Amino acid sequence: MAYQIPSDIRNGLKVEMEGYPWEIVYFQFVKPGKGTAFTRMKFKNLINGRVNEGNYRTGETLEPADIETLEMQYLYNDGENFLFMNQESFEQIPVSQAAMGESKNFLVDEMMCRVIVYKGTPVSVELPTFVELQITYTEPGVRGNTAQGTNKQAILSTGASVGVPLFIDQGEWIRIDTRTGEYVERVKK
């Protein structure tokens, strides 16, 4: 069933346009003084993250995207693909490097993730919003310097690099916001 504008429109709706799946991330009623009503929408491309916007007239329709979101656990990287396991069916599916994208920077074994599957193929992976990772290398910490700015680089156990404050030491654990890829706080382990 096609989605009717404006009655079916809500944030989070997944629609098919120009050969891509998109998620509605913003919508707003707009009506020029003497014209018909439109709904202004912003769409996030679920494959490449690009954001698009457009105005849709009342009475137009949008096609639902053939997309599902699966809660899956990360198992391991076989050198080519990232393998995830469906927690209900115990089926294992491979996710390509391209589909993992930036998410691989903060991925650790056994992490529960949301795998976005479009027309039967995994196209992206959403990590938990916050993840805790250990620092494998950084310049020695500066004691007494409690400035919160991220003033030096640290290498994480996943191999990714993030900015951290000067007081952080090698071997410590930190919390990362996976939406921005930025340091949040030190974690005591």
Next chain:
Amino acid sequence: MNALSPEGLRQRARVLAAVRAWFADHGYLEVQTPVLVPSPAMEPHLYALPCEDGFLRTSPEFALKRVVSAGLPRVYELGPCFRGRESGLWHGREFAMLEWYRVGAGLDDLMDEVEGIVASAAAALGRTETFSWRRTQVRTLFSEAGIDLATATVSELSSRDSTWDDAFFRRWLDRIEPTLTDPVFVSDWPASQAALAQVRTDGDWPVAQRFEAYLGGVELANAFLELNQREAQELRIAEAAATRTSIGETPHPVDAAFVEAVGRLPTTAGIALGIDRLVAVLCGWPGIEPGRIPVF
């Protein structure tokens, strides 16, 4: 439901007081016309709320024109209007409209008045900057975007619409309106969008003698050089009724007293301004909600 904002209501009251003072200083009479009316509108894309044997008005336009025709040359009304199926950051099905009419005035005079009212309202809110208004035309804005409206076809304006007006408005919303961030008056609209305005046909492109005022990127007001010929008015009503029928809606009933009054209307310019929007834009709010009392 959003929380009621006492500070928002204080700001709103300052604007209302400033607006009423401005009209008193400029020789306008405040009138209160009926909210419950036999005919809610002429324009096909308005959805009125039925109420017993009538409707809640979508604007005070019909009644105010009768007031002007009866011999009051400068009148204004500030009160609630209702439009069904309109709800959003900048729309409410109930909203406050400021509408005024001035016999003998032209559209430039009304632009001057909007500038004065906005300046008074801003001053009442303690804002000290001066607003620099641009005065331009719809066709100029489109030509800046590479389109000549006088010759543009439906498919040149939009690939997804079947009527010229729908294509025009999609293009307007997609490409033109988002650029109107500075205060601007946009005049000379396509003749098909004249509504109750006179049409001028002496140029190379027939245009409605209308303007819209944009403040802070928001459509704030709509002004007409008012149609004042009875036969032309009856034709417009018939065209609007046909459009209503074509989109599957019942035509609005005809207000015979209004039609009769149009034939006696002197040369008059009139304008409707959204008060909720004026307050919100001047206060820098993200929409009209903080100045309203949430009930639904």
